[in-house]
Amino acid sequence: MDPNKQKSASFHLAGIIPVAGQKLDFCMPWHDCMQPLAPGYLAIHHAVMECAWAGCETIWITCHTDMQPLIRHEIGDYVYDPVWYGRHSEPRPSEVRKTIPIYYVPIHPNDRDKRDCLGWSVLYGANAAYWTCRQMSRWLTPNKYYAAFPYGVYDNELLRVNRKAISSSKGFYLTYAGQNISDNMYLGFTFNAEDFKRYRALLRASATGIKSTSLDKTLPIEERWSARHFPLDKVFEFAIIDNDTTLQELPWYHDIGTWEGYCSFIASSDRAEVKKPFKKILEYHEFNPIGIDNER
Numbered sequence: 001m002d003p004n005k006q007k008s009a010s011f012h013l014a015g016i017i018p019v020a021g022q023k024l025d026f027c028m029p030w031h032d033c034m035q036p037l038a039p040g041y042l043a044i045h046h047a048v049m050e051c052a053w054a055g056c057e058t059i060w061i062t063c064h065t066d067m068q069p070l071i072r073h074e075i076g077d078y079v080y081d082p083v084w085y086g087r088h089s090e091p092r093p094s095e096v097r098k099t100i101p102i103y104y105v106p107i108h109p110n111d112r113d114k115r116d117c118l119g120w121s122v123l124y125g126a127n128a129a130y131w132t133c134r135q136m137s138r139w140l141t142p143n144k145y146y147a148a149f150p151y152g153v154y155d156n157e158l159l160r161v162n163r164k165a166i167s168s169s170k171g172f173y174l175t176y177a178g179q180n181i182s183d184n185m186y187l188g189f190t191f192n193a194e195d196f197k198r199y200r201a202l203l204r205a206s207a208t209g210i211k212s213t214s215l216d217k218t219l220p221i222e223e224r225w226s227a228r229h230f231p232l233d234k235v236f237e238f239a240i241i242d243n244d245t246t247l248q249e250l251p252w253y254h255d256i257g258t259w260e261g262y263c264s265f266i267a268s269s270d271r272a273e274v275k276k277p278f279k280k281i282l283e284y285h286e287f288n289p290i291g292i293d294n295e296r
Contacts, residue, residue, distance in 0.1 A: 012058070013167045013190075014129045014142035015051030015100075018121030018149065019044070019063035019071065020107045022228055025259050031067045033150040034074070035262060041276035043150035043256065044071060048102070049277060050148040050156035050188060052079055055163040058101055058142075062125035064116075065106045076284040078102055083160060085281055101287075103132070115207055115227030119235025122147045123200050126191075144192050146172075151257040152186025153265055154250045155273060159188070162248055166190060171245040176253035180241070184233035186255060195240070203227055203235050 024032045033044040044061075051059045059079070063071055081098040090096050105128040107116050126145045133140040146166060148156075154176070159166065166172045173180045174187040181189045191199070207227035241247070252273075254265035265271060276282065 010139065011144075011167050012133070012140065012142045013054070013056045014126070014145050015054065015056030015059040016122050016125040016129070016145050016147045017044070017047045017051065017059065017061045018118045018125060018147070019061055019067065020116050020121045020124075021118035022116075024151075024257055026262070030070065031063075034070070035150075035256065037153060037256075037265075037274050038271075038276055041274070042074060043153075044075065045276070045282060046153060046156065046274070047148040047150040048075060048079055049082070049282065050159065051146060052082055052100055052281075053156050053159040054146050054148070054166050054188070055081075055083075055159075056100060056146055058103065058129065060103045060105050060125045060129045062105045062107065062121040062128075064112065068104050068106065072104060073284070075102055077287045078285050080281045082277060082281055083163075085278070099285075103129075105129075113228060115203070115230075117228055117230040117235070118149070119199070119230055119232050120203060120227060123196060123203070123235075126196055130193075143167075144169075144190055145196070146188060146190050147181075148188045149186035151255065152188075153254040153256055153270075153274060154187075154252060156188075158248060158250070162246065165246040171195075171240065171242075173239070173241060173245060173247055174250055175247050176250045180239070180247075181236045182233055182239045182241075184231050185253070186232070186257060187250075187253070189236075189239065191239075198238065199235055202238065203230065206230070206234065 019033050026032050026035065035043045037043055037046055048059060061071065078099045078101045081100055084096060084098040087096055105125050107124060129142055133142060162172065172190040174189065176185065176187060179185050180187055252270045254261065254270065256262040256265050
């Protein structure tokens with residue numbers, strides 16, 4: 001077998017959806033990622049479909065344990081790959097459909113309300129994906145990660161034509177008006193293990209704890225654990241974009257991370273472009289449990 005084809009066939013792209021982070025200004029009884037974008041279609045649905053269109057083999061949702069049951073009730077255990085779902089030219093289309101398993105990653109208690117910003121949720125989800133797969137086999141470890149945010153709304157179906165570029169060794173960034181994740185935009189992007197180490201080192205170096213590292217004195221309460229309030233551009237400030245990087249410019253984009261931004265999206269004509277996909281692709285699915293002996 002051709003080594004290049006074998007490498008492409010075994011490429012593991014892990015989708016990361018950060019949900020755990022400081023609350024936005026919606027003040028609703030449900031989590032901010034559950035805001036509706038269309039009838040029966042939530043912001044978290046949109047992020048899951050973005051990972052599916054990007055060609056992710058697995059999806060990892062980083063969220064606190066108290067919000068996991070409701071999110072899982074809406075998402076389930078897997079989603080169908082939309083590219084492989086409707087292959088009507090196949091003799092038996094149902095047999096070639098691909099499922100993308102979804103895993104729910106709880107933020108470590110030591111990080112909660114200390115450095116659990118949205119950027120840290122991306123890094124923590126990637127770290128959990130790596131070590132979970134690594135403990136089973138080194139052949140299962142992700143080669144690359146794709147981050148999708150519930151609070152950025154755009155036509156995520158455009159990722160279909162970029163699947164080959166996304167699942168490659170080169171970087172990939174969505175852009176709008178020349179801006180990307182490093183400009184504090186909720187836009188999808190990829191990163192690898194080296195990028196992960198650089199982002200994590202930057203966050204750790206910039207974050208504060210209880211005491212000042214230089215003066216060795218206790219900081220005021222409002223200055224402690226500064227990482228929990230880091231915006232995306234603080235964590236991903238040094239994203240490497242060079243000549244080998246693939247940039248996909250979006251025709252339209254809406255930031256729904258604020259109430260005003262959400263109202264702007266609902267009032268825009270772009271709202272008509274956001275629709276729930278075919279029901280069976282995104283409806284609630286569960287994997288069958290592993291059988292056990294009934295000792296009774």
